[in-house]
Amino acid sequence: MRDLAKLPKAHLHLHFTGSMRVATLRDLSQEHGVRVPAALLDDDPLRVPADERGWFRFQRLYDAARACVRSEADMRRLVDEAAADDAAEGSGRLEIQVDPTSYAPFVGGITPAVEIVLDAARSASAAHGVEVAVVVAASRTRHPLDARVLARLAARYAGDGPGEVVGFGLSNDERRGDTGEFAAAFGIARRAGLASVPHGGELLGPAHVREVVDALAPDRLGHGVRAGEDPALLAELVDAGVALEVCPASNVGLGVYADVAAVPLRTLVDAGAHVALGADDPLLFGSRLVDQYESARREHGFTDAGLADLARASIRASRASSGTRARLLAGVDDWLAAGDPDLSSPSHPPTG
Secondary structure, X not given: OOOHHHOOEEEEEEEOHHHOOHHHHHHXXXXXXXXXXXXXXOOOOOOOOOOHHHHHHHHHHHHHHHOOOOOHHXXXXXXXXXXXXXXHOOEEEEXXXXXXXXXXXXXXXXXXXXXXXXXXXXXXXXXHOOEEEEEEEEEOOOOHHXXXXXXXXXXXXXXXXXXXXXXXXXXXXXXXOOHHHHHHHHHHHHHOOOEEOOEEOOOOOHHHHHHHHHHHOOOEEEEOHHHHHOHHHHHHHHHHOOEEEXXXXXXXXXXXXXXXHHOXXXXXXXXXXXXXXXXXXXXXHOOOHHHHHHHHHHHHOOOHHHHHHHHHHHHHHOOOOHHHHHHHHHHHHHHHHOOOHHHOOOOOOOOO
């Protein structure tokens, strides 16, 4: 079996605060005199039920971690370390998601917050050899007008290279807010050339996926794993070319599935879906990018050829330039050919 940390891949579902190392959280909490729950520091992956009480606990922990990010230096550290961690795991492209609202009070507003993250992304890209682009995300728990403000801000920095905004997202509890009311914000982002990358179809089922698809016209769907419960809907997503950012560890951590083996990864891939594996919030779920590929190998029986196809799907679903995509795809072929030249063809069946 080939080393999955050397498999070139793109990482398309990673949240800014959730990317934080446990050691960094400990440092920042001590530096700022902020007490954090022991559950964030014990290296024990979060497991909560898939109900509102479970989400409340998850959100409370996430907010506690976010409260420790209180300066420009803190923000730059998170971006740099996220890039370093991704580079160590073979990621050649990271599209990290951030809602600047929470950090704005410490750095002078949402515009400086975004600019800090973008500048840090450029520096981290140069330092670690992984392209770091940014997805600006609104929250379902805030007013849709706030989302429009963020969409206009994101549009100012649109591009596909390191330190540029590539997409606009919608995150937080899927049970909150009216999806249709955020359509105007996504229209602003779309007209600026940004990818539509809302969350949907993790806590809620196929009906919610359809609601998000109809209202927000996603290019990629954050999670979307529950689409596997409706073959007709899944076929529509495949036909429309909507990629799914599947994060097995967080699906288990949030109680959607009992264990990683129950995540319908094989169902999605066998249906022809473009699946990009992601780590979501490693700080809480104790699992980074390579762990997702390892679970696909271990729990779902993906061969190295099948894992290579997952990596290819992540690269193709990214907003990287054609040159970056070509370089990373060639690297996947090289990774596979190093063990067996006959398996290097991109047409090899993704199921292995």
